[in-house]
Amino acid sequence: MAIKQLLKRTSGWLYLNSPVGRNQLQGAGVILMLHRVLASDHAAELPHRNELCVGPKAFEHLLVWLKKHFDCVSLMDILQPGTVRSDRPKITLTFDDGWRDNALNAFPLLQKYQVPASIFLSTDFIGSRQRFWWESIGETLWGSHGERARMQLIDCLRQVGRPLPVAFDELDVERRSLALLHFLHSLKTLSPADLNRLTDECPDESLPQALDWQQVRMLEGSGLVRFGPHGASHAILTGLDDQRLHEELSRSRDALHNGCNRPLPVYCYPNGDNDARVREHVADHDYPFALGTGTGIYRGTDDPLNLPRFGVSQRVARNPQLLSWRLFRGART
Incomplete structure (x- = not known):
């Protein structure tokens, strides 16, 4: 695996620095997808966090x-x-989501290097103690x-038919x-009611997980950050009937218009x-x-209502040449 990663990193570096790579990327735009910036790189490195989290050093x-x-430009500089x-x-x-650590850990570094960013809020969570399951x-x-x-949560998982694997506690870290x-991936198929029930079994944390509206306005006022909607309740839109889909889209749109100056x-x-069907509803709610x-x-x-992005994990942030390898592969499609 180490040799394979070395080959990818080397190939990515060569691609970015070659005439072929520069020509293929000329006039193109790359949209990166992140979620969280934790306070610790060590915490972000574990596999169950690595996918959605990066540490401050990375x-x-x-x-x-x-x-x-x-x-490094704003999202609208790429789209328009x-x-x-x-x-x-x-x-x-x-x-994505609107995590509180976007303000605490990501923004100081965005400000230091003057890199603009867009944060997409699950608006029901903003300014509340509602938690991401x-x-x-x-x-x-x-x-x-x-x-x-x-142990209380493990008992509750058994009750909803999702017991923790028997050998879980016997594995190394x-x-x-x-x-x-x-x-956690397997739990995505549970109903929202079951996921909410399981989340309610978890202890309250000392701080809310999400941003509050004061933080949103502070970040927006910096001129570096703009905000858009990522659902209201973070419900999977394809699973909603037309009425609930309309309500979900409208509620998130209205919250952004009330909470931001330039959503x-x-x-x-x-x-x-x-x-x-979802794309049609999104367009009907005035999103181009x-x-x-x-x-x-x-x-x-590309379809403007299904734009591509490259996800960034802790591993990729620590080894950005892996990102250039993915750009090389993406440029060929």
């Missing part, structure tokens, strides 16, 4: 690398480019809130974290899930653009 390393190889041309490819950062369930099962809380990652004309699908989770480079010819 994030800073990523920003330095991006500034070296790209023009002006007349100013550049020889360098454009790249932009997007953050993935974080609450994952950390409780990991033991972050104590053994008693963990790395394999246990990886097993937890797979287990983005871009929707961001929870979990990336969308279909023709929407972000999915499919991988690819934006050249202005």
Whole structure:
């Protein structure tokens, strides 16, 4: 695996620095997808966090690398480019959900390097103590809130027909974290009611998980950050009937218009899930653009209501050449 990663990193570096790579990326735009920036790189490295989290050192390393190889621009500079041309490819950062650590840990580094970003808010969570199920369930099962809380949640999981794998506690740290990652993925098929019930079994945390509206206005006032909707309740839109879909889209749109001065004309699908019906509803709610989770480079010819992004994990942030390898592969499709 180490040799394979070395080959990818080397190939990615060669691609970015070759005439072929520069020509393929000329006039294109790269949209990155992040979620959280934790206070600790060590915490972000475990597999069950690595997928959605980066640490501050890795994030800073990523920003330095991006500034070296790209023009770091706002999302709208990619979606609605002006007349100013550049020889360098454009790249932009997007953050999903609206985690509180976006303000505490990510923003100081964005400000230090003057890198703009877009944050897509699950608006029901903003300014409330409502919790994201993935974080609450994952950390409780990991033991972050104590053994008693963990055992109570395990009992509740049995009641909804999702027992924790028997051998979970016998694994070493790395394999246990990886097993937890797979287990959390399996819970995505549970109903929202069951996920809420499981989340309610988890201990309350000292701070809300999400941003509050004061933080949103502070970040927006910096001129570096703009906000868009990522659902209201983070419900998977493809699973909603037409009435509930309309309510979900309207509630998130109205919250952004009430809470922000310049909300983005871009929707961001929870979990990336969308279909023709969802895209039609999003367009009917006055969104000319929407972000999915499919991988690819934006050249202005993509479906504007299902735009591609490249996900950034802790591993990628620590080794950005892996990102350039993915750009190489994306440029060929």
